[in-house]
Amino acid sequence: MTEQQNKDTSSSLHVDDVSMSFELPDGSTADALQDISINLRKGELLSILGPSGCGKTTLLNIIAGFLVPSKGSVSLNNQLVTGPSAERGMVFQQGALFEWMNVRKNIGFGPAMQNIAEDKIKQRVDHLLETVGLHGFAEKNIYELSGGMQQRVSLARCLANDPDVILMDEPLGALDALTREKMQGLILKLWKETGKTIVLITHSVEEALLLGERLIVMAPRPGRIHKEYQLPFAQQAISTDIREVKKQSEFTATREEILSMIWEMEEEIMGLKA
């Protein structure tokens, strides 16, 4: 029994009525988020999709604890989020790895900061290298790796801390289509193997469908939840080929529905529609 099948445990991540407004240089305020509420059970895979400027990254930064919301609160396991912490790991698009450390040191960074014994760290890193498919790359420098490999290191580095929730901010955004598909498979595999709660932000509809047990489509100005989906594709993709899942008519139909939804929002932003 993997953990993600025990979804009935009490919900773990609460985003409770969160609003966020920024003060602009000219004195006015801009509402980035308005009344966002999300309840996420342990082991759920949530992807958040929306046109650019809808506040996806702001929301993720609030969950991570980098930003304090203007209104509302975030709590994890009934504990209020007041700042960043190791229980909410984060994977960034790129450029977040430490170039002055090799792959092993990068992955072991979190445990090392908590003064965990070196041989334990080594064990954990070796295991994670195996998991993300970077066996034999431990002593390589970050800048010697391809973009896809760097993202594998990012994933492993996040997992090394054994966080309760993994927040992913467009983790595959900078990768080419082929690498991207491989990495989608890896994220699904890690989700299944570790049973972590994952919140993933993306601007690719296909990726959001595939990597979202739940999918939230956000609308811009102010950023708000537009529509929510429960999707079967992530579960299917674990047991079958990703390409097969993407070919299904149900998959393509949902994709088209969401795409036209987003197009409408984009047109609204551009002022093409009154």
Add this chain to the structure above:
Amino acid sequence: MLILSLYISCFILLLVIYKIVIKRFTSIDSQKKINTVTFGDESAVTPNRTASILSILTLFFIWCAFTGSSLSPLHAPGPFTGDTSFSYSAKNADNQIDTAQVFIRVNPVDKPLTTLSPANTKLNTFAKNDSAKTSAYRSVLIRVKNNDNGGKSKNYLITKINNQPIKAKQTIQVANGDVSLSSKGSLSFTPDKGWQMEPIWLPAPEFVFTRLIDVAQNGYQNVGLFENIVWSLLRVIAGFLLGCIVGIPLGYAMGLSSWFRGWFDPIVEFMRPIPPLALIPLVIIWFGIWESGKISLLFLAALWIMTIAARAGVSGVNISKIHAAYSLGASKLQILIHVIIPNSLPEIFTGARVAMGVCWGTVVAAELVAAEKGAGKMIIVASKFQQTDIVIMGIILIGVIGYAIDMLMRIAEKKLVPWKGNS
């Protein structure tokens, strides 16, 4: 003008020769590799090392050719050396005219003067032959009337040089030089100078080289060459290190705290554009001309550069890195040590390279103003004694050392921050 046109012709000539040689001896395949299709593709323009070598050789050749160096087979026409003579005609008080010879020996510049054997004196006439000696480039005054019979008379006049009439303050061209007649009736002979540079302006390379060996072995004014250079280097290192010790933490503080940034911003922004040399007078008033003054000056030269570099290093950190470290459970201190400081190293190295260059330039200038020992002091003293060879040797050494410092910094940079330019 002559030298510039020679230089330009060398440039064009060597370029043409190079192109012809390349066309002859390389296959078409490799030619295609050399010639990129897109003109203006800056990344494809790498320095042609052959051109670099030829450039240095050309400069060296011109230096040799115009200083009469033995290292070059070709020379610009040099100054006249050897023996020459001309004749003068004089009219005495009784309106009689007589002619005599003047024999002149022109010695090479670097040789001691040798005298010409006494000129034959004509017995029965009043104008007597004269002899004189000089060295190349130097004119010589010949009081031809002094040994002539009746030459002291007011009416005794020089009328002709080499049978050409001459008046006071006129100049006449003779073999291997010019002769001019002064208002007091003396002749001044200036030997032909040729097109070469006088050693006092520009000595030949081999003189500079022998001087280098001489100064390296015996020192200059009781201070060894090595000692001079080490003193300059020590000052640079002391000033630079002090600048780093204060500047880098200050830069970090400015990058991390808005109070620090606000407090020091006006100071840094005001001091940054002031050339360190402009501070020399104030530094001398405050700290005197000795070591404390020079090191304070170098400290000020390095301080602002290092502060700004460290500040830029902190500001330039990708916020994702900081966020990643936070969400991996690092504390503020751990982020400072493991993320912010290593991330700023490339910027700091760039700053350190600039600071070392500025310090090296400043120390030489500061030593020109006042110093007991140092590379700058050596050349300023030599220039006061017109020892151009030492001045040139010193300038070349200063340049070579400055270049070597930069090279060392680059090597250190490659070793210590290998990720620079790769992230």
